[in-house]
Amino acid sequence: MKGIFTVLVENRDGVLSGISGLFARRGFNIDTLAVGETENHEISRMTITSTGDQRTIDQIEKQLNKSVDVIKVRRLSEAKSVCLEMLLAKVAYNAGNRTSLIELCQVMEAKVMKVTPKYMLVEYHSEPDNVDDFIHLIKGFGIIEIQRTGTIAMEK
Amino acid sequence: MTGAQAMIKCLQAEGIRKVFGYPGVAIAPFYEGLYNSDIEHVLVRQEQNAGHAASGYARLSRKPAVCVVTSGPGATNLITALATAYADSIPLVAISGQVSSELLGRDVFQEADMRGATKSFVKYCFLVKNPDDIPRVFKEAFYIASTGRKGPVLIDIPIDVQTRSLKKEFAYPDKIQIRGYKPEIRVNVAQVRKVVEAINEAKRPLICAGGGVILGNGEKIIREFCEKFNMPLVHTMMGMGVLPKKHPLNFGMLGNNGKPYANKAVSRADLLVIVGARIADRAIPKPENLLRRTVIHIDIDTAEIGKNMGPTVPLVGDVNDIFDILIKEEIRKSDPFWLEELEDIKKGTIDRRIFSDKNVNPNILVQKLSEKMDDDAIYVADVGQNQLWSADNYIMKEGRFLTTGGMGTMGYSIPAAIGAKMFAPDKQTVAVCGDGAFQMSMNELATMKVNNVDIRILIVRNGYLGLVREYQYNLYDGHYIGVKLNDWPRYDKIAEAYDLRYIECSSNEDLDSKLDEFLGSDKPCLMVCDVDFENRVK
Known part of the structure; x- marks a missing residue:
């Protein structure tokens, strides 16, 4: 099963390594991890997604709660929260498929940030599943480089 | 007031009377503070044992005990003791010196990244970068160590933070504000x-x-x-x-x-x-x-x-x-x-285990010893066959049985017994170890002697790392490798070197009188009981 955790932590050095170390030591997976300051610069918010059985997901929540640098942990359900991910991709094109790539970007509401003779740099953000689909679609053109942010999530 | 003086003030505010440690350059300012204070310093002979001695002390006092080491190897030597305390949830506050803050991360002499190294072995670790943080950090460290599920907390403190002066006036906080740590649990x-x-x-x-x-x-x-x-x-x-x-x-x-x-x-x-x-x-x-x-x-x-x-x-x-x-x-x-x-x-339930007729039967040994010990005595069992024979046969009255159950750290018994006895000098204290574990911390006999700590040490000697030997017997057809201790050292000479009374016992018949002599001795005593190496736990 999938676990989405939104974690408020102290915005201090060593905290990120502590949290990632906790996952490593106990053999928990980190599928995605996104970190950034909140409106209070002393506090950061992490969104961590993980997969594992029920016991593992429960343990992740408990072990995170136990960490002194963690202020609050919330487990989100996909249905009751907004989950977003952002993608940057350099997609190769040629004269023959140039129009279809632009059309695809229009349909998917992806933004073309830069065009060079060899590739377009495309920005896309959506729910993680849609990002997966989008990657699948642009694979046909040829992906030169790709960067995903990891999921950020918030309860509705 | 310097950071080091503030550290001493904090320890005094926490009621700390004794610290176990081993000095070095990176912690020297703190030691200068100790010199001018009423806190007693107990010099151990290796840093790991500062942690174990503090552990023994804390288990008796039921409050956090303090150990102090220097940076680099001093600090890394302590890690095993921290991991041991963490596994058994023993409250410790460990202070390690660190290289000067502007040099952090440059791999200078005796620098070790203690925060990174100990993360999974401590309840929390502080790296102090500003002397003004010292009162808050100490207050939080003692609080975290002693509340909720107890455990060790490390304070890593660069030398310049110890020497620099506080800008604010020293005030030991009486309230705690840690957003991420709320150990009080109301019962549901x-x-x-x-x-x-x-x-x-x-x-x-x-x-x-x-x-x-x-x-x-x-x-x-x-x-x-x-x-x-x-x-x-x-x-x-x-x-x-x-x-x-x-x-x-x-x-x-x-x-x-x-x-x-x-x-x-x-x-x-x-x-x-x-x-x-x-x-x-x-x-x-x-x-x-x-x-x-x-x-x-x-x-x-x-x-x-x-x-x-x-x-x-x-x-x-x-x-x-x-x-x-x-x-x-x-x-x-x-x-x-x-x-x-x-x-x-x-x-x-019939005990079908067969024990050798040769030498001392370890079951009888532990039974007789614990029977003869005071009702409120402290028994510290090391790790190995001796620990399992001890746990199996110990006749618990109203005293304490200390051992490292979680980590199983060999060499724990002697330093832990020293720490326990230092907190409770009136209680009869016996450390029981194998001849393997004894050799891991026999250097602490000096600590015991110098500080007049009257503990009794009983070595269950079989010339082998018995529990590993037993494992090789059970799993590897008796292919014994790396487990023979080859009959060294001469324990009578060790006892002589440290001015301890020496008793040797190699038969069940002599046990009673020898144990009486051992417990009744008017000075610290080392007793060796020969046990046949064929004896197994199971």
């Missing part, structure tokens, strides 16, 4: 109801007490609870001492090194109340087998619940808070037939 009344219902529905309830009961000062209330409701009890190795061995409701230590009748009691029980135990592999090798019965799991650490086994009824909180409520509830007394059944199981 609805869960308590479920626990009471489950106990009342059970026909064969059994309490399983772990080290958490002792760490939470819960021996008294658990005993009252057992006696009031006629509730039988088994315990883990770390839970030894919750009830005296001869208490009619005590059915012994469970686990693969425990009493077979204790394990039978667990398998016969239809309700198990686990209190302050991790359900670790040595106590309960197959936790899934427990799920055929109702399991109530009581622990102060929420994360322990469901970590190794999903309980039927979890209850989180302090052992005294919880049992103060439970003892006032209407709980049905255990049926006499259940206690009779347990008695029958106990009587019907």
